[in-house]
Structure formats: structure tokens, C-alpha cells
């Protein structure tokens with residue numbers, strides 16, 4: 138059931154997961170006027186946040202809002218929460234939902250802040266949420282965009298997209314997820330918004346790899362540009378609106394993640410490019426690196442729809458140790474492909490893409506010229 142927009146001030150909100158993004162998002166919500174309780178798995182972290190207003194491991198040097206509360210008791214964090222924001226590693230979402238389920242308010246909106254797919258099922262986070270909690274998609278929202286946690290925690294101005302199949306739900310969530318340094322746009326293209334966040338991680342790993350090898354800006358720009366085409370082809374094949382992939386949740390996040398040393402995906406790629414083995418990289422990264430877990434399921438999903446993802450495939454091979462990092466490159470065509478199809482730059486590749494483009498135009502005309510994608514205020 139979709140909720141009507143509630144007054145922001147004092148809206149009771151829970152954030153599940155007190156890593157870098159969960160803690161930062163709790164700050165965004167508290168600075169926007171919501172009454173926020175943050176759940177941390179470790180009691181000592183909950184205590185540091187509750188008493189010291191710090192999360193020194195994940196957000197060094199950041200002071201958290203005085204009104205932000207924290208607990209390691211999931212039942213207490215969720216009690217009475219009208220909106221529940223989830224920010225745990227994607228592969229642990231299911232177990233966390235099973236634990237949270239009995240304590241959730243039946244009408245609570247559930248919001249995913251995560252950027253992964255479930256490895257065992259290939260499901261998007263919003264799909265896992267509605268499956269496990271047995272709620273309609275209209276009660277679920279996702280948030281994505283160029284959102285490197287530490288920059289936002291330092292209150293650098295940033296934008297994001299709140300997406301739900303119900304525009305009303307998206308707007309209700311956006312209304313509490315904004316403040317003087319954080320602006321939330323809305324759309325109803327959940328598929329595009331979620332896949333944008335998942336797919337840009339994979340391209341960011343590729344960029345990290347070529348950075349680690351020592352290649353320069355041409356290589357990286359080629360991979361970013363062709364990577365966006367792969368992201369768009371994939372997401373559109375699963376029903377996304379292409380304009381979502383050109384928005385904050387696609388291109389916006391791709392730029393931020395590919396360029397920043399704050400990105401864990403980019404960092405993991407760079408270490409691989411420098412010659413470290415995957416096992417050592419995983420050991421060194423003590424933070425969530427979603428892209429490493431998403432490569433397999435995304436390539437399986439791509440195969441199921443006949444979508445070619447040469448960059449992501451090269452990333453898989455580097456992770457598997459079957460391709461030398463220096464050989465990763467945007468040489469994205471094979472000799473036997475007909476000219477003018479896969480070799481064509483831009484989005485319209487082949488007959489199925491054309492069919493989708495025509496359908497899209499017709500759909501937009503039926504919607505009075507506004508597709509479900511596109512970031513709207």
C-alpha cells in the first residue's frame with residue numbers, strides 16, 4: 138500500500154546498517170528533520186554513535202547530528218518506524234529481512250540504499266524485499282545516484298534519485314530524504330535506477346583495473362562511454378527506461394564512482410590492475426565491494442536476454458585470473474560482427490534496440506510526453 142506524504146519533522150525513521158552509507162544516510166535524514174534510529178550490528182559501534190556521535194571506522198572526522206540515535210537492538214530500531222532504510226551488504230539482505238520482518242510496521246515503506254543483486258537468485262534488492270516481506274512493490278523504494286558516502290557526510294552538495302513504482306511513495310520518501318546539502322529527485326523506473334547502481338560498479342572496477350595498469354585518460358574515457366552503452370543495453374532489455382541510465386543513477390553515478398579514490402569498486406580494480414590477486418584484494422578491502430559479487434549474476438542475466446557486455450566479461454576474466462589486466466581494453470568488437478550493428482557507437486544497436494526505441498516513443502506519447510524514467514524534482 139502506498140503511503141501519503143507525511144510531515145517531515147519528527148517522522149519516525151529507521152536505518153538498518155551502520156557502515157559508511159547507512160550512517161551517512163541516517164545523517165541526511167536527521168539533518169532533514171526526521172527522528173532517526175540507526176541499527177548497528179556491533180554494540181560497540183552503536184554505543185560510539187549513540188554516545189559520541191561518531192562512527193570513526195567508517196566516517197573519520199565526521200560529527201553526527203546530536204538527535205541521531207543508535208542501537209544494536211533491531212526490534213528497538215524498527216519499533217514505530219514509518220520508513221525503514223536498508224543499507225547492509227546485498228548478499229546479507231535476505232537474512233537481515235528475515236530478522237527484521239517480525240518487528241516491521243505493516244504499513245512501513247521499505248527503502249533500499251544498496252547497489253547489488255543477490256548472487257544466488259539474480260534478484261534486485263527491491264525484488265528480494267517484496268519477496269521476503271511479502272509486500273507490494275508500491276510499498277518499496279530505492280535510492281541511487283552519485284553518492285560517495287564520505288563526501289556527503291562532509292555535507293558536500295549532492296543529488297540522488299528516489300524511485301518507486303508508486304510516484305506517491307517516491308515523493309514521500311524524497312520529502313524526508315533531502316536537506317540543505319542533499320537533493321532528492323524522483324522517478325518511477327525502479328529497474329533502471331537499481332540496475333544503474335549495480336552496473337556502474339562493474340564499469341568502475343574496469344576503470345580501476347586500467348588505472349592500476351597505468352593506462353591514461355583515452356582508455357578510461359573509452360571504457361566509461363562504452364560502459365554506459367552496456368549498462369543501457371542491459372537495463373533496457375530488462376524493462377528500464379534509457380533516460381534513467383543517462384540520469385543521476387546511471388551516468389551520474391558512473392562518473393563519480395569511476396573517478397574517485399573513495400570508491401571501493403574502483404580501488405579493488407586498481408589493486409587488481411597493479412597485479413594483486415583477487416583473494417588478497419578481497420582480504421584488504423574491509424568494506425563492502427558490491428561489484429565483485431555482481432559480475433557473475435549480471436553476466437548470467439545478460440546472457441538470458443542476449444545482451445553483450447564485453448567490458449563486464451573482461452572484468453570477469455581478470456577476476457578469474459584468465460585475462461591479464463593489461464589486456465583489458467575497449468576493443469569491444471569481434472571481426473565477424475556486421476559493421477553498423479555492434480560496431481556502431483551510440484545506443485541504437487541492432488533490430489531489437491530499434492524496436493525498443495519505437496515502443497519507448499509510443500509509450501512516452503501515451504504518457505503525455507513523460508516517460509517513467511528521467512529524474513524529476
Ligand SMILES: NC(=O)C1=CN([C@@H]2O[C@H](COP(=O)(O)OP(=O)(O)OC[C@H]3O[C@@H](n4cnc5c(N)ncnc54)[C@H](O)[C@@H]3O)[C@@H](O)[C@H]2O)C=CC1
Nearest residue numbers: 155156157158159224225229251252284285286424425427
Ligand atoms: N559507501 C558508499 O559511498 C555507498 C554505498 N552504497 C551501497 O550501500 C550498501 C552498504 O554499503 P556501505 O555502507 O558502503 O558498506 P560498508 O562496508 O561501509 O558497511 C556495511 C555495514 O554492514 C555491516 N554488515 C556486514 N555484514 C553484515 C550482515 N551480514 N548483516 C548485517 N550487517 C552486516 C557491516 O558491519 C557494516 O556496518 C552497499 O550495497 C553499497 O553499494 C550506496 C551508495 C553509496
Ligand SMILES: O=C(CO)COP(=O)(O)O
Nearest residue numbers: 282283284285400401402
Ligand atoms: O555507490 C557509490 C557511489 O555512488 C559508492 O561506490 P563504491 O561502493 O564503489 O564505494
